[in-house]
Amino acid sequence: MTVRPVPSGALIPRSIAAVVLAVGLAAGVIIPVGGAAAHGGEIREREYWLEDYGITEAWEDTKGAGVTVAVIDSGVDGSHPDLEGVVTGGTDVSGAGAPNGQRGIGEVPEHGTLVASLIAGRGHEPEEPQPSPSATPSGTASPSAKPSGSAPPSSAEAEASAEASAKAGESAVKAAGRGPDGVVGVAPESELLAVSLWIGGESTGANPAGVSIDEQIPNAVRWAVDNGASVINMSLGSTSPTWPESWDEAFLYAEQNDVVIVAAAGNRAGGSVQVGAPATMPGVLAVGGLDAEGAASRESSSEGISIGIAAPAENLVGALPGGLYASKWSGTSGAAPLVSGVAALIRAKYPDLTAPQVINRIIMTARDAGIPGKDTIYGHGILDAAAAVNADLTVPEELLLGAGGVVSMAQYIETYRRGEVPPPPPPEPAPAEEPLPDIPEPTVPAAAERASAATSLPVFIVFGFGGLILCILLGGTYQVIRVYRQGGAETDGDNS
Structure with a gap:
């Protein structure tokens, strides 16, 4: 299977079997830590999703401590100031990367570090003390709900409440992690496993180590499960909704070991009009x-x-x-780790929930959007981290996901990989029957010889009638001749 990354804004010719990183670096601005023009604090202010999607509220109960998330991607730079000590293990399944998975490889080597920071970035202290920025954060928290029947707040009260909520959100964002600068992830107290694989493209080509993506993907999933991941993030996808059979057993293995798998749905800008594998695989939470x-x-x-x-x-x-x-980048590669982070928060707060129940909490508490109910654009709705973590609800054990009614890899394998119609069984031998009685052969009648006439009467009759007829004929002939002669004699007498 050929593989390649897809940068935002560029449509690259693709084959049905192509696997891509679901990322877009849309003219992204790259800022060094402690740079004069912009420092890590500015990056923190741009994380609008932390407040707008209830993440800061969810932090009141959990920040993901004790949960391990595997980042199956291009490799993670664990030496980044925001990721120091966060990456606790790793490997390379491509044969072309660093043994610990902490060197970027492939067409977009920085991709894995971007993804990892959104899951478990912990920020850092500024190199020099920085005054608190006067600008409010880009996200605005909703005002607190009022008890039923209370008088509506005045405009001044509403403004004051909104300002207080914004300040509280700003304080929570700034206080998260190890310091106010840099990126803070959705689950800043979780730990990461870096699993690097090679996804090539037009500039890098195929994996120089020769290990195909059909081998890398299942090997990465198995390694992550075996090394303690309870959540796996896969910000990559293929241009086909189907996947090689070689992936089946690895994803089944993750399912059997109660691991949540989150995958990016892909980007139209990268040529993925429809969702591609692994986001189409049963049991995987696909993120739009x-x-x-x-x-x-x-x-x-x-x-x-x-x-x-x-x-x-x-x-x-x-x-x-x-x-x-990167101060500006786009793609479901970024949406997926935000959801993986929420899954880590849930697993930390509710350690007894199974992987299907973790996913069910996320989709049951989503804010409906688009067509009422589930649809093909928003799925079950928009992520609401606060509700997913804090809502008091009974979560069913059976996974609510499932395209076409297939909710698990076990069911898929049984139905589509092993569900061929078996050949009909050989017919059972007929029960022994009692032999029928012998029937004698029928007697063929023989022609009897004609008996000789006992008397000569029949012969006499035949010859007698024959003679009579002959006499009549002769007599008639004689009379005709006689009459003819008499007539001739009279004619001669008259003439004399």
């Missing part, structure tokens, strides 16, 4: 993309019945290798 206003993104998302939830995918920030930042 939203723009900065919370509507479905036209370029940084795709469409399909597999989409389970929608999350921000535009105007994102993130950490880059070498202590740098």
